[in-house]
Amino acid sequence: MRRRIILNSLKGKKIVLGVTGGIAAFKAAALTSKLAQKGADVHVIMTNSAKQFITELTMQSLSKNLVYSDTFQERDPSLFAHIDLAGSADLVLVAPATANIIGKMAHGLADDMLSTTLLATTAPVMVAPAMNVHMYQHPAVLNNLDILARRGIQFIEPGEGMLACGYVGKGRLEEPETIVQCVERFFAQQETVTSGPLSGKKVVITAGGTVERIDPVRYISNDSSGKMGFALARAARLMGAEVTLIAARTDEALPQEAGIHVVRVQSAEDMYNAVIAHWEDCDILIKAAAVSDYRPKFSADTKIKKSGDTMTLELVKTTDILETLGNKKEKQFLIGFAAETGNAEMYAKDKLVRKNCDLIVANDVAIPGAGFGTDTNIVSIYDRDGLVKELPLLSKDEVAKQLLILAAERTSGVSL
Template sequence: MVKSLQGKSIILGITGGIAAYKAAALTSKLTQKGAKVHVIMTASAKQFITELTLQSLSKQRVFSDTFQERDPSSISHIDLADSADLVLIAPATANIIAKMAHGLADDMLSTTLLAVTAPIMVAPAMNVHMYQHPAVISNMDTLYKRGVQFIEPGEGQLACGYVGKGRLEEPETIVKVVENFFVRQQEKESGPLTGKKIVITAGGTVERIDPVRYISNDSSGKMGFALARAARAMGAEVTLIAARTDEAPPLDPAIHLVRVESAQDMYEAVMDRWTDCDIMVKAAAVADYRPRQSSESKIKKSGDTLTLELVKTTDILESLGKNKDKQFLIGFAAETGNAEFYARDKLIRKNLDLVVANDVTLEGAGFGTDTNIVKVYDIEGLVLDLPLASKDEVARQVLRLAADRVAGALL
């Protein structure tokens, strides 16, 4: 058997649900993959499965009592927290999820969780109505925003007799998720963009008319967010400059988020980081014009018409292209027709290394979708033609292309 988790230290938290019996198989499979599994059980979990079973399978001491210290030179929950590469809670009851969300620490598991700095995965298991309860949903959302990863429960016959979502995912699947997590971690450490500083812009800028009105566009920020996730997965040091977006940015604490509003704000944020970056990806939709004047108070309705005088904003891509030194510059061209012509024209006029073109009138390629259809050009012409694909896949393909070219330029 290939020991894909060799040398990894995993805390396996087991809480009090009928699905705790699956923790035996999970412990065994993780151990067989080479992981050192430190089991922490709650008092309720011991009603379903014994410490001896899990100790025999893990070949490690099982913990359940915060005050049962056997080594006077150390504190168990701190030592466990410090040594962990990953914490996996499976099964996770509504109770432990609530404790985590609210920072409670009244037993060995919840106390250890507060001391952990390693990534945390949670595999919920509970009655379908409990899983859908607003309090549980709110607690999971809180944890998700903190960066906790969830392994969604499966659907089917539950121990309570209901049929629905709430069944603990199978141990084989959980192990695969854990393996994939460490693969991604390794890619971050040795990926094609390791050591590179990449700046990505996302969203649509906001140009204020008055305190309650503004000019903007339909950009959702999803493409920029996908690029940030992909760049981080490839090992880059990522700065994400985001204007108005329709969803929350990536939760990875390693992605440095800078929030801006207007085109001028974005210009300043980009230029501050231009000299020091290796790759710049301008995926944001920046306003071409802004109101000449922005009222400090709400403009009151008067008359049948209102005239706004607009003036050009600073062209960020053009400014970057004129000042390009060692940087690799990628622009986006969202068009409503004749995309190739306009994209290649932009590439030449603004001195880009690559331009990503998409026709937003095509189904699945417009603003706000989770998919895109793009063609990538360089000075020689078409270099990548991607049919309908997820924005995450588009991001990976575009950044792989950039990584190859940056690497080639260094040879």
């Protein structure tokens, strides 16, 4: 399925632009101008600090709308400005976003016009950070960014280079042209999502490798990076699905697209509980995670100290999530993965029958380009009648798209 490019995707869109107090605030003027030229209805909210770098008059002249900065400066007695803006926005864009506003957003603080509007809105929120490289890498800021990412906030990553403070590194506000392109892609994807082949479907995807604790500093896991599961989540969302991504340990940053709800888990038991909690309401479940087959029978509360030349670790089986779902399956369409290191077809077909899957995706992780941690994959997809589709070396995003087209066809009965 080819993604459609939506022309004039900003025409008539109401964008609330939050401008905060960093030297990069001067770029907000060009950003406002470019958004307005694309047909967007831009409403600017400035913090008091932002007004130290650029004037309200400049932003008003470029947006052709009143500029807001004071929560208590109500110009229309029939409504509350921050509630009106929050409720009518198609998108809230914060650019530049300082460490301060990111911290307020993460912890629900609302002490000025912008933070109050952000707390009141149900519209999608996009954030373009800009700050000193050391601030951007500070654990507190990274933690706040992670909190927001898990809530579905989308980020436009800062660029790298010479910063206004003289340091060289990551933290420079992305250029206005690039930010506009990100906003255009967002609205184009929204158009696709509302009419995609999985529109109205609830899709649950598991990703990553589970962690089974031996003690507080040691664990049993595997090499799964989460890349295949993340690609599936992105593809499902682009096809219109409401996506829940249940992610264990991963090497990649979590997907930030709006409409992907992320649930973080650690152990096989955690993943089982999360999957069961979403099972009844889902239409399609794709189990791309690599779940540990065994866990330590006992997990120590404190670090196990070295003693003797050997150590015996007793393992017990974990709950087989895919088999449990196969036994429970009623209306759901169930897809499993079989990562093997030889005889992939035989093992995959056996797994499909034993675990009552509708489709199973087999790949030999010993083949270069098809293993854990790569951006590509080589897979064969089977149903109970045998081979359905064989995919050569492709990007994981393309593999995800092909698999989800199959799932959409089989759940809707319509050929795509």
